[in-house]
Amino acid sequence: MSDFNWCHGPECHTYETQSRIRGSGRDKVLRTRKVKAYYTYETNNSGPHIFDFFCDQRCLMDYVRTHITSVIGIAPRREALELPINVTKTIETNWSGNNYTRTNIERVDNT
Numbered sequence: 001m002s003d004f005n006w007c008h009g010p011e012c013h014t015y016e017t018q019s020r021i022r023g024s025g026r027d028k029v030l031r032t033r034k035v036k037a038y039y040t041y042e043t044n045n046s047g048p049h050i051f052d053f054f055c056d057q058r059c060l061m062d063y064v065r066t067h068i069t070s071v072i073g074i075a076p077r078r079e080a081l082e083l084p085i086n087v088t089k090t091i092e093t094n095w096s097g098n099n100y101t102r103t104n105i106e107r108v109d110n111t
């Protein structure tokens with residue numbers, strides 16, 4: 001397994017940064033960045049890290065915007081999820097001495 005991936009950002013090679021310039025003389029190009037892949041199947045069972053595939057946040061979001069329909073299609077949410085809770089209110093005092101109502105949320109363990 002190689003220890004790097006090419007950034008998956010669809011526009012990565014178009015961003016004008018020094019880190020993307022490759023070639024010599026007049027034969028220079030902007031090239032997709034390499035990304036160090038720290039995850040390997042041999043040493044880590046927690047799964048790949050998202051930034052093993054993207055050089056930065058901009059390239060990650062470019063990819064998401066381009067492929068959002070396909071990504072959502074993998075695991076679509078067709079109904080809301082719910083988590084049972086208890087809600088209590090308490091009066092608290094803030095740093096300037098004023099009282100305010102704090103909403104406390106506790107999860108209900110109904111297993």
Ligand SMILES: [Zn+2]
Pocket residue numbers: 007008009012033054055056059
């Ligand atoms: Zn990139």
